[in-house]
Amino acid sequence: AQTVTQSQPEMSVQEAETVTLSCTYDTSESDYYLFWYKQPPSRQMILVIRQEAYKQQNATENRFSVNFQKAAKSFSLKISDSQLGDAAMYFCAYRSLYAGGTSYGKLTFGQGTILTVHP
Amino acid sequence: DTAVSQTPKYLVTQMGNDKSIKCEQNLGHDTMYWYKQDSKKFLKIMFSYNNKELIINETVPNRFSPKSPDKAHLNLHINSLELGDSAVYFCASSQDISGMVQYFGPGTRLLVL
Numbered sequence: 001a002q003t004v005t006q007s008q009p010e011m012s013v014q015e016a017e018t019v020t021l022s023c024t025y026d027t028s029e030s031d032y033y034l035f036w037y038k039q040p041p042s043r044q045m046i047l048v049i050r051q052e053a054y055k056q057q058n059a060t061e062n063r064f065s066v067n068f069q070k071a072a073k074s075f076s077l078k079i080s081d082s083q084l085g086d087a088a089m090y091f092c093a094y095r096s097l098y099a100g101g102t103s104y105g106k107l108t109f110g111q112g113t114i115l116t117v118h119p
Numbered sequence: 120d121t122a123v124s125q126t127p128k129y130l131v132t133q134m135g136n137d138k139s140i141k142c143e144q145n146l147g148h149d150t151m152y153w154y155k156q157d158s159k160k161f162l163k164i165m166f167s168y169n170n171k172e173l174i175i176n177e178t179v180p181n182r183f184s185p186k187s188p189d190k191a192h193l194n195l196h197i198n199s200l201e202l203g204d205s206a207v208y209f210c211a212s213s214q215d216i217s218g219m220v221q222y223f224g225p226g227t228r229l230l231v232l
Binding site: 033037042043044045046047050089091095105106107109111112 | 150152159160161162163164167174175207209211213216217218219220221222223224225226228
């Protein structure tokens, strides 16, 4: 079974600065997807960025980018030019590429990292 | 224009009661999910349905019964509520069974006294 670990329960950053959130995972599969979700105080989960394991190029979405290290099974999220609205809990998630049957579409989440942005 | 909605947003009830949480999506998606987020914020899938058919059924007590009257709705019924059921329950949907991009509802905070 796959596991996802976020070793930083909390992180903080100054507005306009850059912060990196860490995520590691354990899997025996060679192809899979990785995600970062944001959960603001409103509680709704919002997809931030997605990475396909078979792609070597790191995914980027505006101020959000990832550092995907497949051999190290590491998937960190970098937030550049942090804004007050970035304050939230961030979850890393894993999805098998070939999962079928009762695991099809299943996301496995990490424990989350609370990000505080200071003005 | 809410994409995934849940009712109620808050639910406070006594142990032993039976309660339901409703979920509706207006995205035209085929697949819907229920997740549980416990007090430590750990988020775990409970069920998924694709076109009203049960796909994922994690190790969940059979007091929890999902019901999908149509592909736009996935309700969660909980019998004989226990203290440990207190959590935030999230509904989500995705365009198809691959679940590549999942859209989450706002969550329902359940407190069992």
